[in-house]
Amino acid sequence: MFIGLPRAPQIAAILVTCLTLSFSGGAVQPAAAQDVASGGHVERSLPDVLEEITPAVVNIAVTSRAPAETNPLFNDPYFRRFFDLPQMPQQRPRMSAGSGVIVDADKGYILTNHHVVDGASEIAVTLKDRRRFTAELVGSDKATDIALLRVDASNLTALRLGDPSRLRVGDSVVAIGNPFGLGQTVTSGIVSALSRSGLNVEGYEDFIQTDASINPGNSGGALVTADGQLVGINTAIIAPAGGNVGIGFAVPIDMASAVMTQLIEHGEVRRGRIGVSIQDLTPDLAEALGIDASFGAVVASVEDGSPAEQAGIQAGDIIVAVDGREISGSADLRNRIGLSPAGSRVEIVYLRDGVRQTVAMTVNGESGPSRASTSAIPDRLAGAEFQDASGNVLVANVAPGSPAAQAGLRTGDVIVAVNRRPVGTVAELTRLLGETRxxxxxDLFRGGARLLLVVR
Known part of the structure; x- marks a missing residue:
């Protein structure tokens, strides 16, 4: 079971649902801020490092409102009128806990997880020295599970940001957070894997996997290297029995920092797109194309009038680098472009017929999701609603008992191909379905697994 580390008011409830971990990650540190983990050459013991960096990790208490549980009879207007019940059900306060990381001591910026503060009516931050402040929510991004808070406080300590691209499997890391609301807790482990994705097909993922113990309440907490560099934001775990089994995930700090920059500037993340539908370059595909490349993203289709088309990108090209950094696959490319601000320039390196070429293009803003007209959907898939989902097609809704439901389609499925022909937009899906008799x-993703659904 994949657990997204949610807030939970009770320990028992957290163990059987999600694990809410709170973290805050980076921004450029002002000169006046007190930064720790300066990266000196003198090796220090782990206790010495922790003594310096733990003041930068905070506990977050969230108050939200939840509808009170009511008897179904209360929904009957005649019953309510007879017993003179109030028209609106009473709401009850709900408390939950998470963690956060101070990344700018002068401005009081704290990074945490979106799911920690989602729906919050009040957010309180408690420092290691027991000072308590009410926090302002600057902005939040569900797709990356990152949120930015701000507190008006002095004498704060901020963590220095590390470079996740320099991490290697086996590196020692430490997770710091507030598990189960017990208070600041430190656990240690190693980097188990890098660039994990596929846990949430709609999100932007490039997780650092670690076996450092992460539990409910750690959400938004810090993942740091042995010398105190902040490299990740603890976010989720896989927990078959509801508790920690040594498989935890953190959002890389470079991704969190990019989100933070946009939240500060716009209050939201304005994602970029270049108008291509892509898929991973597999060894078999590379052999079939006759190219000597192990990683990259194959362009399956190019939208008319898009930045990619204007720059000369064609279907069959293999994108291997963005802004001088190699990409590992389609998810990596999606992250790089999606987190590039609209209007920014990117340099794309691609292979065509084995020849390496470079082009520059301006990133467009991501338009609102379009939906398919129900009249354009075949009767065999009637009852399903589709919408664009960042290079693929999301099944937004499936009516119970409809032909689409009976065919096996489920809400949340992400369609990537029809009869082995890649689709990247609702318009492409509608056209291909219309051509199929x-x-x-x-070809779709469901719950992180890829499967083939045959509809007769």
């Missing part, structure tokens, strides 16, 4: 084979 026989059996429909839908």
């Amino acid at each position: 026989g059996t429909i084979a839908l």
